[in-house]
Amino acid sequence: MLLFNGKKRIPISLGLSFRSLVLRRLLAVCVLVIAIFSVSIVAYKIFxxxxDYTPPSTLSHPFWLIIIAQFIGAAGEEFGWRCFLQPLFQTKLGVLPSSILVGLLWGAGIMFTLRDCCLPSHL
Incomplete structure (x- = not known):
């Protein structure tokens, strides 16, 4: 397996090859994810x-059920926004206005959900 040979393409043992730009972007995303988690943990500690770590065995439902439900919910929501509503608006408004409108509608829906379940009653 040859990881770096000084050329622009890097062969991988499975027959895949990536451009060095792709690898740099992947590394940047990984660093960004680690940085976001680190900043979040530090902010929690400061405030x-x-x-805490919650072991999956202490949850009220089996962990696999929670994962499946989250996947179905997220996939269904994304399918509705991106595969139905976005193309519908795009045919009438164009790409940028339809993206902004879908984002505003999504944000309004999330705010109503958060207001009903998670925000203090005085807001």
Whole structure:
């Protein structure tokens, strides 16, 4: 397996090859994910919150069921927004206005959901 040979393409043992730009972007995404988690944990510690690990065995439902339900919910929501509503608006408004409108509608829907379940009653 040859990882770097000084050329622009990097052969991988499975017959795949990536351009060095793709690898740099992948590395940047990985670093960004680690940075976001680190900043979140530090912010929790600064504001006095406890960062705890919850073992899956202590959850009220089996962990596999939670994963499946989250996947179905997220996939269904994304299918509705991106495969139905976005193309519908795009035919009438164009790409940018339809993207903005779908984003605003999504944000309004999330705010109503958060207002009903998670936000303090005075907001």
């Amino acid at each position: 006095g919150h406890q960062v």
